[in-house]
Amino acid sequence: MRQAIRWICADRHRPWVALVMSGWLLFMGARYAQFASLAAPGYEGCQRDPPSCEGRDIYMSIWTVLELGEGSYVIRKISDPVPVVGEPTGLSVGDRVSVTGRYDPERQVIVEEVRMLHRWRRLKEALSIAGLLGVMVMLPFAYTWRDGAVVERG
């Protein structure tokens, strides 16, 4: 094992290993992008072929509330907004919610079954930014550039 790691990390193998590692990441990324759109089609996939999705449960984990209506609301994550039928009591625009719902092909909406309001999401995002900034501030104190390579200080 130790020998294998030394071989992978040797300078003379670096260009080839870098090529293999980058190629693997590109392959994985392309494959996952295809998998994500096909395996769990979600609302957008159901819209392409509504009858095939009748009664199917759709999971939407941590989406943002865009609009509130009478007995309905609209949420969005990456792609187009999704209309959800469900009482929006306790929701405000900008809130983060997770929703499990059934696709209704006639009305082309998601009928809410379970909803979770992520009340502390903004605090979590703020803490994440703080943690990331902390590490970024540490970088120039921990590393420097010497002889064409990054080296640890101290």
Add this chain to the structure above:
Amino acid sequence: MADLVTHVAAGLLVKALSRGPHLPTFLVGCVLPDAVSRVPTMGMTMLMHEGVPIPEVLIAGFYVLHMPLGIVPFCWLVASLFPEDVRPYIWGNLVAGSALHLALDVLQSHFGAGYLLLYPFSTWHWEAGLIGPEDSVFAAPALALVAGGLWWARRKGRG
């Protein structure tokens, strides 16, 4: 994902207790999965919502950097920037920090899918469901204080 203060504090705690070297590199590993997958995807999503034409496949592609078989080669690419003699230790610490990150993340519960731990060899997904997605925010301040205190005590002990 747990918040990054929790991830950094957990990393600091592990290094303070183990007294291992390469602390900064281990901490970089602790934030790397989110920094190179979540941050770009969130940024690109925000730009897309502002009308910038970004293909969704590009956004989805970055998610593999939050998977075990995606982050390990990425850590090697980062380690390849370091001199040959320390490269294995840098790679090891980046991978160990990232592994701690993913281990904390799989404790959570989300609606729908868990984490794809064996992708691309399997689409099996799992998470332990022990804590809610935002529960770490309550632990973060205490964990940061304890980890910071231990690290400080260790530094002082070294003289």
